[in-house]
Amino acid sequence: MVGGVRSSSDADADGTEMTTAVSFRGVERHFGHVRAVDGLDLEVAEGEFFAMLGPSGSGKTTCLRLIAGFEQPSAGRIEIFGEEVAGVPAYRRPVNTVFQDYALFPHMNVLENVCYGLKIRRMARRERHRLGREALALVKLAGMETRKPSQLSGGQRQRVALARALVVRPKVLLLDEPLGALDLKLREEMQGELKGLHRTLGLTFVFVTHDQGEALSMADRVAVFNHGRMVQVGSPEEIYERPRTRFVADFVGGSNVIEPKVVREWLGGTPRAASLRPEKVAVLGAGYTPPEGAIAVEATVAEVLYHGAMNRIELATGIGRLVAATAASGGPNLTAGMPVRAVFAPEALHLMDEA
Amino acid sequence: MSSGAIAIGTPRDGLLRRISDVLLARRGFYLLLLLVPPLLWLGVVYLGSLFALLAESLFSIDDFSGVVVREPTLSTFAQLLQPANFDVIVRTIVIAATVTVLAVIVAFPIAYYAARYARGRWKAAFYLAIMMPLWSSYLVKVYAWKLLLAKEGAIGWLMNSVGLRWLLDSILALPTVGGPSLSTSYIGMVLVFLYLWIPFMVLPVQAALERVPVSLIEASGDLGASPRQTFRTVILPLALPGVVAGAIFTFSLTLGDYIVPEIVGPSSLILGQVVYIQQGTAGNIPLAAAFSVVPIVIMGLLLTLAKRMGAFDAL
Numbered sequence: 001m002v003g004g005v006r007s008s009s010d011a012d013a014d015g016t017e018m019t020t021a022v023s024f025r026g027v028e029r030h031f032g033h034v035r036a037v038d039g040l041d042l043e044v045a046e047g048e049f050f051a052m053l054g055p056s057g058s059g060k061t062t063c064l065r066l067i068a069g070f071e072q073p074s075a076g077r078i079e080i081f082g083e084e085v086a087g088v089p090a091y092r093r094p095v096n097t098v099f100q101d102y103a104l105f106p107h108m109n110v111l112e113n114v115c116y117g118l119k120i121r122r123m124a125r126r127e128r129h130r131l132g133r134e135a136l137a138l139v140k141l142a143g144m145e146t147r148k149p150s151q152l153s154g155g156q157r158q159r160v161a162l163a164r165a166l167v168v169r170p171k172v173l174l175l176d177e178p179l180g181a182l183d184l185k186l187r188e189e190m191q192g193e194l195k196g197l198h199r200t201l202g203l204t205f206v207f208v209t210h211d212q213g214e215a216l217s218m219a220d221r222v223a224v225f226n227h228g229r230m231v232q233v234g235s236p237e238e239i240y241e242r243p244r245t246r247f248v249a250d251f252v253g254g255s256n257v258i259e260p261k262v263v264r265e266w267l268g269g270t271p272r273a274a275s276l277r278p279e280k281v282a283v284l285g286a287g288y289t290p291p292e293g294a295i296a297v298e299a300t301v302a303e304v305l306y307h308g309a310m311n312r313i314e315l316a317t318g319i320g321r322l323v324a325a326t327a328a329s330g331g332p333n334l335t336a337g338m339p340v341r342a343v344f345a346p347e348a349l350h351l352m353d354e355a
Numbered sequence: 356m357s358s359g360a361i362a363i364g365t366p367r368d369g370l371l372r373r374i375s376d377v378l379l380a381r382r383g384f385y386l387l388l389l390l391v392p393p394l395l396w397l398g399v400v401y402l403g404s405l406f407a408l409l410a411e412s413l414f415s416i417d418d419f420s421g422v423v424v425r426e427p428t429l430s431t432f433a434q435l436l437q438p439a440n441f442d443v444i445v446r447t448i449v450i451a452a453t454v455t456v457l458a459v460i461v462a463f464p465i466a467y468y469a470a471r472y473a474r475g476r477w478k479a480a481f482y483l484a485i486m487m488p489l490w491s492s493y494l495v496k497v498y499a500w501k502l503l504l505a506k507e508g509a510i511g512w513l514m515n516s517v518g519l520r521w522l523l524d525s526i527l528a529l530p531t532v533g534g535p536s537l538s539t540s541y542i543g544m545v546l547v548f549l550y551l552w553i554p555f556m557v558l559p560v561q562a563a564l565e566r567v568p569v570s571l572i573e574a575s576g577d578l579g580a581s582p583r584q585t586f587r588t589v590i591l592p593l594a595l596p597g598v599v600a601g602a603i604f605t606f607s608l609t610l611g612d613y614i615v616p617e618i619v620g621p622s623s624l625i626l627g628q629v630v631y632i633q634q635g636t637a638g639n640i641p642l643a644a645a646f647s648v649v650p651i652v653i654m655g656l657l658l659t660l661a662k663r664m665g666a667f668d669a670l
Contacts, residue, residue: 070573090576091585103574107592107665116588117578168578 019046021172021204022067027076029062036062038228049198049205051215054225060208064174069093096170100177102161104149110160111145117168135163155186172204191218212252224248244353249275260355262319266295272351280348281324283313283340290343301338315342412644431641444649447626451609454548458605462556470564485554497618500547504538544620552608556601563597599666610650
């Protein structure tokens with residue numbers, strides 16, 4: 001029912017069509033002395049599922065609000081489908097938002113909530129109710145039309161919010177931590193559904209989250225935010241496998257960060273910090289010999305945390321704390337205080353930009 | 356530290372301790388104990404005396420002896436429909452409605468500002484400004500207004516000195532609502548009522564507006580509604596319970612007041628004054644009681660109407 005609205009599209013040098021849905025050029029947003037967004041350049045392609053990932057206060061939500069028009073930039077230029085939007089109020093922008101708290105109108109029933117945007121556009125009652133019902137069917141809420149938001153569960157409210165934003169056919173759908181308030185089971189279900197909706201509708205999704213798992217599993221591209229700056233942007237694999245800074249390595253999946261001095265000892269070359277993913281670290285009992293060419297570090301087991309399929313093993317070593325993730329079954333029986341060796345291939349070390 | 360742990364395990368004995376254990380174990384009983392005094396007050400002292408008063412309205416007065424005849428009759432209520440009495444009722448309703456409408460118009464922007472924009476010191480200043488008039492005596496305020504509104508009063512003087520005497524005169528020349536001076540006109544009376552009851556309108560409206568989450572207003576704009584449309588379709592419906600609560604205050608307070616119309620306004624009577632005169636000087640308790648049924652009926656009708664119109668849907 002909702003299709004991506006094709007507008008001004010420009011051809012790339014090599015001829016492939018590539019439209020920019022949202023672009024930020026040197027965008028700043030200050031609140032008093034706080035630089036919530038600090039010199040941001042960003043491009044979201046049309047039809048992309050773009051995640052903004054970062055801890056609270058990193059500026060990701062402010063970015064979303066800048067696109068929606070709830071905030072105006074202190075400096076810089078924001079374009080939506082090639083049009084500068086400075087001074088354009090939220091109600092005249094071709095984007096719609098799914099709010100973190102859903103922001104359903106408590107005095108309207110589900111269908112009225114969904115049809116609100118169409119009513120504002122003065123669409124005839126019959127037509128808007130038809131579209132509203134379609135949108136509700138799309139989010140699997142058919143039959144709930146006359147309920148009040150207060151009679152719905154959190155997951156259902158979230159679907160209403162989604163239907164309400166989709167029914168007005170936005171060019172860009174903004175999602176502000178939409179799954180934050182749901183329990184784990186529902187969250188995983190909704191992740192799948194959002195991904196499916198994105199595929200069927202072909203819309204541009206800009207998704208804000210502090211949950212790295214959510215960002216990695218759903219997005220085409222992930223931008224990692226910290227202190228109002230975008231520290232890295234790339235595909236989920238890039239972000240996960242090749243973090244550029246200590247912050248990204250640690251925030252996205254809790255990588256081990258190896259200090260430059262140690263890295264130079266092992267690999268030579270210019271001193272740079274390296275990230276080492278926990279699942280690439282094997283833990284060998286004292287009696288076993290490490291394979292040829294592997295790096296082995298003497299360690300003591302500090303803590304073993306059971307995570308279902310995986311065990312998370314915290315090791316105390318001469319180069320600081322190391323975390324290893326091993327399959328819960330089949331490995332040696334580890335207990336705290338046991339002397340072991342942490343073993344990994346040199347290729348497992350990913351050199352970062354930071355020293 | 357071990358002695359401390361033991362002390363937690365074994366409570367001290369004592370009557371108070373045992374009573375508190377019983378109360379904690381039986382929450383219903385505890386609640387009942389807390390509710391008995393207010394329920395007695397509400398049930399017996401308040402509702403009881405109200406019904407006793409209403410019962411009076413079913414009696415009549417012997418015109419010749421002036422003695423209350425304690426036999427149920429509707430003749431006292433029939434008296435309400437006599438032109439002189441009915442006029443009082445209509446006049447009072449019109450005044451109360453005018454005061455209420457004006458109060459909404461004046462109070463809403465104040466409440467809106469306080470709820471949406473005022474922060475910190477400004478919020479404190481707002482509460483102070485709204486509440487402070489309530490700290491001084493009601494009579495003092497009414498007499499102060501009489502002085503302001505009098506022919507030689509501050510308002511007349513000000514109008515004179517800025518050369519707007521003609522404006523004041525032409526307002527006072529209006530039929531019915533005008534008069535010899537502001538202090539003896541309906542305009543003056545309505546102004547005083549408006550001043551007196553404005554806090555009772557501002558506070559509930561502000562409370563209602565404050566409960567409207569900012570995200571709802573943003574969501575409305577996000578879906579394409581201009582600020583004006585958002586106000587009409589989101590903010591106003593959600594603030595309506597507050598407006599209705601405020602309107603109940605201003606309307607019923609005006610319906611029952613008998614001091615303001617004594618001091619400010621024309622000589623024609625309004626409802627409160629008639630109740631006052633009938634139960635006092637005239638000694639006609641049944642008619643006074645019948646008159647006091649009028650505001651109750653009107654308020655009942657208004658609330659039913661408001662509910663029908665969905666004013667409480669957002670609650």
